[in-house]
Amino acid sequence: MTLRHLPLHDGWTLTADGPVPVGLPTGGVPAAVPGTVHTDLLAAGLIDDPYLDDNETRLGWIGRTDWTYRTTFEWAADAHEFTDLCFDGLDTVATVLLNGTELGSTANQHRSYRFPVRPLLREGENTLAVRFTAPYTYAEALREKLGDRPGAYTEPYAFIRKMACNFGWDWGPTLVTSGIWRPVALESWSGPRIAGAKVLADLDDDGVPRLTLTLDADRAGGGELAASVSVVGAGASAAFLLPAGEDRATVTLSVPGAEVWWPHSHGAQPLYDVVVRLGEDEVRTFRTGFRGVALEREAFRISVNGEPVFVRGMNWIPDDCFPSRLTRQRVSERLDQALAANVNLIRVWGGGLYESDDFYELCDEKGLLVWQDFPFACAAYPEEQPLYDEVAAEARENLVRLAPHPSLVLWCGNNENLEGHADWGWQEKLEGRTWGYGYYHGLLPAICAETDPTRPYWPGSPYSGSPDLPPQDPASGTVHLWEVWNRVDYRHYADTAHRFVAEFGFQGPPAYATLRRAVSGPLGLGAPLIAHHQKAEDGDAKLLRGLGDHLPQPAGFDDWHWLTQLNQARAVAFGIRHFRSHTPYCMGAIVWQLNDCWPVVSWSAVDGDGRRKPLWYALRQVYADRLMALRDGALHLVNDSSRAWRGTLVLARYGLDGTLLAETETEVSTAPRDVSRVPLPAALATPGDAAREVLVARLGELRTVEFYEEDTRLALPPARYDAEVTPLTHSDGTDTVYRVEITAHTLLRDLALFPDRLDPAAEVDDMLITLLPGESHVFHVRGAVLKDPEALGTAPVLRCVNDTVGR
Structure with missing residues (x-):
């Protein structure tokens, strides 16, 4: 059989099926496929960019309008x-x-569709139309029919199988989309066709790689069919038959010649092509890797190939409100940012999507583990028809689609719905109506067990392992920690030892250049357009309250931007140090969140324009293989590497003027994937003057600096330093790098460079560096040619805490 594939992406137009507040041209707007209505209207100049200013507020009519896409071919x-x-x-x-x-x-964004059309095709010109009913029309009608359900937001996202965050979230705009969002094509063939192939690659009980293939055939005749599967480069293959009248066959083969796949923090990522043949000509190729996955449920400890993995994770939201705009390159860049921050797991959050093939292929290649939520988040979801069958169909399709990917290690039923039912007052409002229990404890685990038994399933997060336990039990399963940020100081992270923290975070504004692009008005405290790019309830006030006694209240916009970004980085880093110091009792932390879908004040480490916030640099430090964490009068040496960590630990107490007050040296050794505890000697545990002293720990090339007091009570001197800026240009004149050397004359607390204030394309390699008097540090700035390089050495481009304390 030879398959003919004819993409149908050209010549589309978009028309509204009813009155709209913009003047659509006669014959419709040129439409991009794949695409969405919003992006088509934007490309036609009929709406303003919804990511800028408060333009979003004037576009709600799009999600309440019926639309038609048409093309001829x-x-x-x-x-x-x-x-x-x-x-x-x-x-x-x-x-x-x-x-x-x-x-x-x-009626489901999460599915694909195939329609037989051969008898309807005409010689010459054919007309194809796709009529979209407004999402609000459908969802609100179903809500009226089934009865309302409680949730975190009043929008009807629980009544339509669609990306929930389209309807707005506490970090995202309300941009309710319609469109042909993934490719469309005509496929023609003769004879037998591979209708589906499920590839499961894992390890047998002896640790030997094995492959299980389930092949579904589409064929007109009923005769016997020959088929085969081979693992290229591993010396394994099998031929088998589909007997007459049978359309499905399953075969398992041992692949001892394959090397096992590991997360990047534990080993290499060998991948293999799996070639599936049906009959003489029909061939499909899949890419996979071989690894075993296990979940210890009470401890919530994920193991790969029998080796427990401390999860250094980040939560992922859709990287654009209009996912059809995402390219493989952009997804790769975002995942590379996670990788460079020493992240080893990405959690695909349940208010978004089953992501693109590109996403999972890139995670396979980069060694990033994937925790995949089913698309349910922060609401009671009805289980009645037609939703129940839609959920079953989307689950089966995506389980098969994603089965080959070794990076995918966990299926999770939902985000926060179990907690919502238990703790958010839903039960009284539901009055006995369905809310999703049957999905999370019945339908989804059954489909996973049948379709993909190689991966563990977990009913939701937070969840303690049993419906009879409180969802947020710290001694079992996963927790989401949102008292910090919402109500209490970040030091409360240290109140409890948790098994696995699947969500926690703290807000900070985006990069200056990102905010400046998004807001045309003044960048002042309380500016209305900045406030529009803050979606969290009471978010701006929480940013200021969150400074607590750690940092002073800002005197103006520049201080607000710097101090709230710094506080975000410190809060999250504080939590991670605490969680990792409790290894192996605690076996994971997943920060909310890696990315943004638009320019916004949020919990992200990488903002909506792809720029790294100070939080990203802090994560790179505290997610490193080796970490020193001070807790309970002792220094905890965290060694999440495959080699022992040995050396001379130097602990020193200094005055802020650089005077050495006390010092000890101790030989230490921490085993691989272990933590050791070194009590602080009395001369170092208790300062003579907490406001004027600092503790420094050194082990090999790693150094950590801990202050005895909060910054608002430190006697930090006014910053004095030398800044030497040297342009370094390649011989061909491209890729100018600016070398910025800062030499401290006083202690400098948390030095940071923000070169995007000079050029939006500029970025710096390091941040949040504390120097003692006489010490130096070199930063490198790339990505732009600057008119005034010397500005890299002055505020507001160069900042430290000294700028804001004690003035």
Whole structure:
């Protein structure tokens, strides 16, 4: 069989099925496929960019309008017997018509669709139309029929199988989309066709790689069919038959010649092509890796190939409100930012999507583990029809689609819905109506057990391992820690030892250049347009309250931007040091969140324009293989590497003027994947004057600096330093790098460079460096040619805490 694949991405137009507040041209707006209504209207100049200023507020009508996409294409009869019209994704409630004949209707963004169309095709020109019902129309009608359900937001996202955060979140705009959001094509063939292939690669009980293939055939005849599977480069293959009348076969083969796949923090990532053949000509190729995954449920300890992995994770939200705009390169860049921050797991959050093939392929290649939530978040979800069958269908499809990826190690039923039912007052409001229990404890685990038994399933997060336990039990399962940020100081992270912290975080504004691009008005405290890019309830006040006694209240915008970014970095780093110091009782921390979908004040480490915030630099330090964490009168040496950590630990107490007051040296050794505890000697544990002294710990090349007091009570001197800026240019004149050497004359607390204030393309390699008097540090700035390089050595580009304390 030879498959003919004809993409249908050209010549589309978009029209509104009813009145709209913009003037659509006669014949419609040119439409991009894949794409969305919003991006088509934006490209046509009919709406303003929803990411800028408060433009979002004037675009709510788009999600309440019915739309039609139309195109024509040429087709000529060929030698094939069958032709299907294939949509990889429709967002969301659509009716598909070919040459005026209705093919079917859809109501699920998370599924693909295939319609047989051979008898309807015409020689020459054919017309294809996709009519989209407004998401609000569908969801609100279903809500009226089934009865309302409680949730974190009043929007009806629980009543439609669509990316929930389209309806707005506490970090995202309300931009409710419609469109042909993934590719569409005509596929023609003759003879037998591979209708589906599920590839599961794991290890047998003896640790030997094995492959299990389930092959589904689409064929007209009923005769016997020959098939085969081979693992390229591993010397393993198997031939098998689909007997007459059978459309499915399963075969398992041992692959002893394959090397095992590891997360990047534990080993290499060998990947293998799996070639599946049906009959003489039908071939499909998959890429996979071999590894075993296990979950110790009470401890919530994830093991790969029998080796426990301390999860250094980050939560992932859709990287754009309009996912069709995401390229493989952009996804790769974002995952590289996670990798460079020493992250080893990405949690795909349940208010978003099953991500693109690119996403999982890149995680396979980079050695980033993936925790995949099913798309349920922060609401009671009805279990009635038609939603129940839609959930079952999307789960089965995506379990098969994602099965080959070794990076995917956990399926999770939902985000915060179990906690919502237990603790957020939902039960009284539900009055006995369904809320999702049947999905998380019945349907989804059954489908996972049947379709993908190689990966563990977990009903939701937070969850303590049993419906009879409180969801936030710190002694079992996963917790989400949101008292910090919402109500209490970040020092409360240290109140409890938790098994696994799957969500926690602290807000900070985006980079200056990102905020400046997004807001055309003044960048002042309380500016209305800045406030529009803060979606969290009481968020701006929490930012200021969160400074607590750690940092002073800001005197103006520049201080606000610097201090709240710094406080975000410190808060999250404090939590991670505490969690990691409790290894192996605690076996994971997943920061909320890696990324943003637009320019916004949020919990992200990388902002909506892809710029790294100070939090990112702090994560790179505290997620490193080796970490020193001060807790309970002792220094904890955290060694999450495969080699013992040995050396001379130097502990020293200094005056802020650089005077050495006390020092000890101790030979230490910490085993691989272990933590050792070194009590502080009395001469170092208790300062003579807490406001004027600092503790410094050195072990090999690693150094950590701990102050005895909060910055607002420190006697920090006014900053004095020398700044030497040297442009370094390659011989061809490209890629100018600025070498910025700072030499401290006084102690400098948390030095940071913000070169994007000079050029939006500029970025710095390091941040949050504390120097004692006489010490130096070199920063490197890349990405731009600066008109005034010397500005790299002055405020507001160069900042330290000394600028704001004691003035």
